[in-house]
Amino acid sequence: MLFIIVTSVFYFLFILFILWTKKPLSFSKNSDVRIIIKNGYTAKKVAKLINEKGFNINVRNFIWMTYIYNTDKSFKSGEYKLSNIDTPFNIMNNFVLGKCYYNHITFLEGWNFSQFRKALESNIYLKKTITDVNDSDLMKLLGSKILSPEGLFHPDTYYISFDTTDFDVLKMSYEKSNEIISKLWKKRKVSTIINTPYEAIILGSIIEKEASNYMEKAVISGVLHNRLKLGMRLQSDPTVIYGIGNNFSGKITKFDLKKDTPWNTYTRYGLPSTPISSVSESSLWAALNPESHNYIYYVARGDGTTVFSITYESHNSKIKEYILKSKENK
Numbered sequence: 001m002l003f004i005i006v007t008s009v010f011y012f013l014f015i016l017f018i019l020w021t022k023k024p025l026s027f028s029k030n031s032d033v034r035i036i037i038k039n040g041y042t043a044k045k046v047a048k049l050i051n052e053k054g055f056n057i058n059v060r061n062f063i064w065m066t067y068i069y070n071t072d073k074s075f076k077s078g079e080y081k082l083s084n085i086d087t088p089f090n091i092m093n094n095f096v097l098g099k100c101y102y103n104h105i106t107f108l109e110g111w112n113f114s115q116f117r118k119a120l121e122s123n124i125y126l127k128k129t130i131t132d133v134n135d136s137d138l139m140k141l142l143g144s145k146i147l148s149p150e151g152l153f154h155p156d157t158y159y160i161s162f163d164t165t166d167f168d169v170l171k172m173s174y175e176k177s178n179e180i181i182s183k184l185w186k187k188r189k190v191s192t193i194i195n196t197p198y199e200a201i202i203l204g205s206i207i208e209k210e211a212s213n214y215m216e217k218a219v220i221s222g223v224l225h226n227r228l229k230l231g232m233r234l235q236s237d238p239t240v241i242y243g244i245g246n247n248f249s250g251k252i253t254k255f256d257l258k259k260d261t262p263w264n265t266y267t268r269y270g271l272p273s274t275p276i277s278s279v280s281e282s283s284l285w286a287a288l289n290p291e292s293h294n295y296i297y298y299v300a301r302g303d304g305t306t307v308f309s310i311t312y313e314s315h316n317s318k319i320k321e322y323i324l325k326s327k328e329n330k
Helices: 002-022 043-052 059-068 088-097 113-122 135-141 165-186 197-210 214-230 238-249 254-258 281-289 312-327
Strands: 033-037 078-082 102-105 156-157 297-300 306-309
Touching: 002 088, 002 281, 033 043, 043 059, 059 088, 059 135, 078 088, 113 165, 135 165, 156 165, 165 197, 165 238, 165 281, 197 214, 197 238, 197 281, 214 281, 214 306, 238 254, 297 312, 306 312
Parallel strands: none
Antiparallel strands: 033 078, 102 156, 297 306
């Protein structure tokens, strides 16, 4: 009988505790506040600091919550925003994940590495350590055998602590990219003619720049696979533009298509020598899992979608319908 009573009381208290972790904090002020967490802060110190900012949080419960979730030594330093819609659990979770208020940096899908560099340089919260390090030396520092950085960093939002450096961010992005490509490589189609993970990144970067519509990525991948199998040139405009670099005028010309560079897929067969941009996980997936079809041509309609063709004659008619007509209407 005593055991049942004790057990019942325990479960009742545990339920109250769980409800506490999910209940928004009461706040004595009307506006949001910021709290600074530094390296080495304990759960007890953090809870007391939260109370000092005007919140009413049970210090003992907060400490027990961090013990239960094994996060008591996992808080990341940074400047965080707290409000009266926050619960003890999501506050703890934000501290563990490092979801700071302002201190983050975002790399976009389709960016080239020079854009990654500019984002790092312009972020005022980062300690700058690689400004004068060239790309190949940077890749060596990361332990990469590939010395061109293009396409090897995953586009995402990364949270910054007080002591985070620009190199730390790139390392996180690089490691996440490796993690994703390793995962997807194991799930690739047997029929793909991509031989290495690096080739998948190269092809994925082309898909990233060619596909305006998420649903069409696997179809475009199928077209590129078909061209490679047939020994045709890929003839992808984004690769030509990448090869032109800063000299690109904003409008691709016949001269541009004929000017040979390591990335000009109009003058060279096969894949370009390196990726041409950062690659999303969906584009990598498409590169390794192309849709099976007989299309070998495609052209953008101009509305965010693409039309595909099997024959060159059909492709030409689509060009007249969507490209030439749009030029006439301008």
